[in-house]
Amino acid sequence: MKMSDYWTTMASLVGMLAFCQTILQLVFPPELRLAFVHLLTRMRHVFSSHTYFDITEIDGVNTNELYNAVSLYLSSSVTVNGSVSSAAGNNSNTRLSLTRVPNSSSVTFGLSNNDRITDVFDGATVLWEHVVVQRQVQSFSWRPMPEEKRGFTLQISKRDRALVLDHYLDHIVGKAEEIRRRSEERLLYTNSRGVSLDARSHPWDSVRFKHPSTFETLAMDPERKRRIMEDLREFANGQGFYQKTGRAWKRGYLLYGPPGTGKSSLIAAMANYLGYDIYDLELTEVQNNSELRKLLMKTSSKSIIVIEDIDCSISLTKRDKVKKKNKSNNGCYDPDLTSCGSGLMDEPGSSVTLSGLLNFTDGLWSCCGSERIFVFTTNHIEKLDSALLRSGRMDMHIHMGFCRFQALKILLKNYLRMEEGDVDGVVLKEMEECVEEAEITPADVSEVLIRNRSDAEKAVRELVCVLKERVVRRRKSGGVKKKKEEGEDEEEEEAEEEQEKRALDSPNRNREFFGFENEKDEVEEK
């Protein structure tokens, strides 16, 4: 038999099988039909000159990132009038689904259920099919299963197999990444209590993240800003480094300082700078460590996982003191937090423990994704358990302090569009002299400037008044405060002592100690 005859016979056979499949779908009951369809599909694949790959939405318990990448890639090949870009061949009959996420200004295109689209890559034509099937009804299951199974089936010619596996999929992932970055639409995720954590449902609710804070608008010493940006950039470009050194590709930042000093604004600036999504983890809504772990598993890479006000979220403050008591009682306690389990520092009603939290950031599970940044914020670093501060846990401690002269100039520029040269020299000098002593937060400065933003000169005058008032008030109350401070708060001293001890215990002690000594304005790298 000639080769061409062979292929003609094969083609008719495949055609016949496809025809039988359609007939079966129309005549037989669903269960029987499904079994036949499976059988015929298998036979068709055996005789076919094509290879098929399934890319399912859920891969075991994790969301399959490749599914999301393909979805994004294919939606980008579609132009507004419903036709398909030249690279994707002639698909003008393709049915498209249109989506508009709440609060979004743009419409997203996607393939409708069970529809197909062709694409051309390096001379090879491939066919994508979006497959959505109803899950079979189960009589009983401990775990509620999703109603639909979604996935893409990629059909390629057998001879293009190597090309597709080696390059095409990488090309799709890269393109999807680029599209996401270009679209500059970041998502802000948050968790809520009682959301089922089955394989399909997503325990995170998301909204479009459009925080305008950037490193340019952030009022902060420019040198510290530069160091943070450099650190972030090195992290984002550091895949090779992390792989070579055998470290998980993640980084931790602890932001601490009084309210209104820009901790949340810094997180938003980080996300905007790197183009990452934010997962704002509400720890009080998490019922136990295992739920915490599942939440972590459902985060994607290139994201910032934030726990704000960590000292208020779970009791991380008492452990040292309880440990001290234990020590004086019987002289023995477990110094390693990983064995503290649900014991010492658990808050009544919450079974998320410090060890659970540290496993979340540090343990094996924390590496189930990559390129992730953990950020904790607190107004009271002195209240945090030493385990959280220990070196290797949070790579950088960043103190967000009261407004200084450099930061003040940035705020003047942001709110009043005033450069240094636009402000009267004498007034500027006055500001410089009293801003530090005034101990005013950037939030309070912003408040004054916003109030008077239509009249820049008035804004500056009022700001100087506010600064001077604060200085006078502080000087007056300084004496009273001093007396109070001397008498009260042994606890605070204790905390400081503790802090120093921790610093000295640390393998990076010189740096860490240096950091605390210069706490006011340090970006401290662990």
Ligand SMILES: Nc1ncnc2c1ncn2[C@@H]1O[C@H](COP(=O)(O)OP(=O)(O)OP(=O)(O)O)[C@@H](O)[C@H]1O
């Ligand atoms: N460093 C800063 N640079 C620019 N704006 C700032 C800065 N700090 C505060 N602000 C302004 O003050 C407001 C409050 O700041 P932000 O929420 O970032 O403070 P925070 O430190 O997170 O406070 P909290 O501890 O209460 O959460 C922001 O809307 C922002 O406009």
Ligand SMILES: [Mg+2]
């Ligand atoms: Mg905040």
